[in-house]
Amino acid sequence: MSTSSAESSPAVSGLDYDDTALTLALPGSSTDPAGADRKRAAHAAYDMPPSSKARAVGWPPVRAYRRNALREDAKLVKVAVDGAPYLRKVDLAAHDGYADLLCALHGMFASCLAIRRGADDGTKLVDSVTDAEYVPTYEDKDGDWMLVGDVPWKMFEESCKRIRLMKSSEAVNLSPRQSSK
């Protein structure tokens, strides 16, 4: 639920002011020291520092089987397609290479994308109606947008934060190992 802070300064949304800003933000949100005090008072009998709450064994109560099945180390990244109004998520850890990933991306947007084999034997994603080509790009840890496929798979898997299928006409400005912002 949204919190309203009638008297907080506009800059409080920045992270630096949290400790000192007076705010009427609703208690229970992490930026409200007064609320945290109230909580602690209620638990005077046993005091649990927040960090240990976050790491309590067996909490949340989800069966080990389910935790393992959902692969807590799953690398879920958002996938956007230029022109499509929704986002999808893909689990990078579930794929073992670029070909596999491309297949999965195609599957996600199969209503508007098709796979075509290019002249250079590479597979491409194209708009099934206009045949316009889509180029998979990704944002890496440093915030740079790169072409998917340039680095070894493992390196990509570790540094990819999100994926965007860009129309190739727009992607010409983007070349490997160069950032564009």
Next chain:
Amino acid sequence: MTYFPEEVVEHIFSFLPAQRDRNTVSLVCKVWYEIERLSRRSVFVGNCYAVRAERVALRFPNVRALTVKGKPHFADFNLVPPDWGGYAGPWIEAAARGCVGLEELRMKRMVVSDESLELLSRSFPRFRALVLISCEGFSTDGLAAIASHCKLLSELDLQENEVEDRGPRWLSCFPDSCTSLVSLNFACIKGEVNAGSLERLVSRSPNLRSLRLNRSVSVDTLAKILMRTPNLEDLGTGNLTDDFQTESYFRLTSALEKCKMLRSLSGFWDASPVCLSFIYPLCAQLTGLNLSYAPTLDASDLTKMISRCVKLQRLWVLDCISDKGLQVVASSCKDLQELRVFPSDFYVAGYSAVTEEGLVAISLGCPKLNSLLYFCHQMTNAALITVAKNCPNFTRFRLCILEPGKPDVMTNQPLDEGFGAIVRECKGLRRLSISGLLTDKVFMYIGKYAKQLEMLSIAFAGDSDKGMMHVMNGCKNLRKLEIRDSPFGDAALLGNVAKYETMRSLWMSSCNVTLKGCQVLASKMPMLNIEVINEWDGSNEMEENHGELPKVEKLYVYRTTAGARDDAPNFVKIL
């Protein structure tokens, strides 16, 4: 009635299938005890350490269906150390010696070895059904023994077990003469299975009604299998991640079209959104749907499918469904009885797309709802009060707010009033799990109103011993009480010792109970086993407590006729 011939009395007893009734009639007189025990067909042992296996086998030699449960429920969440116990061996051995007519065995949270499975497969000529839930300790070699030797096997149901993978050969061990399979669930098997063996097995199983595959089974194999099983009622898919242009998906659709009896679907491992459209034609006939293992499906994928499932009674889903998605469920699934919303993100301070609003929407649209498991990051008293009014039929209500001790997000108040409304309105409530910021008041409500309550789970709640006392004194039908990280101590533990005789078990971990308190309980109640479980050396604990009595890390109390068990590991002390 003592002048009726035995056969007549036995016939009369056959109209009393419920174990509680059978137990009652066996107390009337010695004659009835004898007739009852020799004609007993089904035995349920809720705690494997409550009674000796040999004694059960001796008393009920003609038992056909045996159910045994091992570890306490909190073992599901890694709170019970490995090697604590719960061994299936003694039960299978005792049955092998004394109950050769055994046909069905169900075990939950037990440690089962391959040797035990081998013994099981060779000891009971009429054995038909094996159900293992949340068990461990065996491998696919044990399954091979079952497949090889149980000639009349109709049910092999493996739910969420930890099974060591020793290769795919187990499935090929079903002999060609095995044509009796009705239910086969191997979803929890991690490794590959031989597709050809699977197809042949299915082909010769005309009575197959329930089939749950594992992740390794391809769409191609699934399509081939479904062509052979037009009478299938329950299906757990394999993985649904193939390239979607292949023949397999079209074959899958036409095979599914033939399955007019299909009512329940699960699996969907790593399912991609496109797969779902192949399932759409089935949706109108589904009563059960489990999509909780498909984290890449988002709210719109889920709602597009679920909005077609107008007959749905049971839905398991991830919180990706969002509040908006739950509104769609509420408006489409008027027959919904059971809902489980699981977290996709286990990080306590993270984000979830479901809030109290989704729950309220469900309660408004689905008045038949009687069973709920709901993980979320926030809740309000107002929402819970509304839910209670809309759905008075809850028998199971489990709410897990991920952040321990989190108050009502609107008012900053404890959630006592909200849960109070639940127990007050839902007069048939049998199972309850509470969470969020809670004071002793919520326990006062529970003790006052939850008269049918049988199982209560408490975490990070309460202010004082009074809280636990309310429950112990008020909940007349309480059988299982499990508590973690709550400020209940010796006074609460010892406040109503006679109560433990009427309960199956009590679990307390990270509470304020001391060793002294446990010793007092042990001396007052010799018919209980008091298990003190301390995984770590207690000496450093004493320093932190500044000379106070060391607190007991984990406590497990249960009534028993078997005395202290002899298979306890060294970190378990039985007082």
